[in-house]
Amino acid sequence: MRISLLFRQSLLNVLLASASLMALAASPVQAQVRGGTLNVILNPEPPVLMVGINQQTPTQIVGGKIYEGLLTYDFDLNPQPSLAKSWSVSPDGLTYTFELQEGVTWHDGKPFTADDVLFSLKEYLPEVHARARNNLSHVSSIEATSPSTIVIKLKEPYAPFINAFEMSSAPMVPAHLYRGTDFRTNPANQTPIGTGPFKFKEWQRGRYVLLERNDKYWRPNLPYLDKIYFQVIPDANSRLVALENGSVQVASFGDIDFAFLPQVRANPELEVTTKGYEFAGPHAAIELNHRVKPLDDVRFRQAIQYAIDRKFIAERIFFGAARPATGPVSSVTRFYDPNLPKYDYDPKKAIALLDEMGLKPDANGKRASIKLLGLPYGDTWTKVSEYVKNALSKVGVDVVLENTDAGSWARRFSNWEFDSVVEYLYQYSDPALGVDRTYLSTNIHQGGYGTNVSGYVNKDVDATLRAAELENDPAKRKQLYSQAYTQVANDAPTAWLVELAFPTITNKKVKNVTTSAIGVAESFATTYIEK
Structure with a gap:
């Protein structure tokens, strides 16, 4: 096999990573940074910590310290080593070869082997993980050619495939605990076992999740921290107070009400960055259930789009930490088309x-009524739902707000138990990885998180998105995506809101929190507290 340019780059990445670790290990600073307990806000409390089953943000934040994927990605979205130390892609784009790290063990002491990778990719993820199922549908075979070598052959070229191996996209799962079981009800879901730098210790529901240092972590001399407490703090004001008084040292996503961002930025003991969300490309929208009238009518869906002031949401609710969404593809995602x-x-x-539909206002000015299931991620999202209710009332659409906890929200979202629902999904750097899943009719799977929950069906869109997935020429892919998403925009299957530019807020004594495009969902292996 001829070594590809990607392989040469990956080897350079490995050498650079190894050199960095060796330099760090030799540094006298290491003794000063080892140890300590980090407190991180966790909001809301996740329903489960198994990332394979649930990919909601809180699950990723905790699960990213426990579980690992074969790769991770730098700020420019280039693949970097994780459980795979190197990789190569054949010139025809059909064969991916991964060389695994040596000396890796699961938290229960069992060795991590190629068999775990085969099980995760062939059995576990296709069953429970909607996004992974779509990515792996392009695979014709997965084999272990040695105890440390995995060879994946594709049915046809699939350009985004190399970006489908980070922790939330394809977490590696212990075969010895899951093989032959009901994956969704396996007791290991409640006491997760991974290969990551931190081990699950305790979960006191409603209070905290405690992780402890993995003393047998495969990366030498890591992690630095002894413990991480993920503190469940439901009240927004209490989260801000905890951050400012130092009882927690890390907040991310929407933990802190965006209205407080000017106050936070002015605090000399805190740092704010929007780095670390590049791979995710979070994009907020209202999913509209086409099985419910009048949401099955494109004119009603278009009316909702026109009734929403996205600039108001970005500026007055997110205080500039968001951009108005212009369509289904985020401006930070490949093949974005501003036209x-x-x-x-x-x-x-x-x-x-609405007049064209014959929906005339009654004596109270009401033309139609729909329910809106709010996103249970804090006060900011409550304000989004309240704004939508107010905005639609001005055109005669009555919105009945519904609220629930994170677990029930995920269940209702996955099982189509809503008229409309506020959500934000990650676009994962490429439409084929994070956008297409929302609009492909082949991805309508009840009970699957991150699927086509609206029930949108357009066979022309299906065919064009499929062609874009299989095309290796970037210029042709861009043309195909523009064609497909022009039709999606006309059909208005969802109501796009904003592109999120979340802040990560840290106490200045805490270092290396944001080290890659994965942000706070990264492993925290090199995170330390300055003495």
């Missing part, structure tokens, strides 16, 4: 579409 049909704020157009 797709847009829905600028125009209530008059919304009213005209």
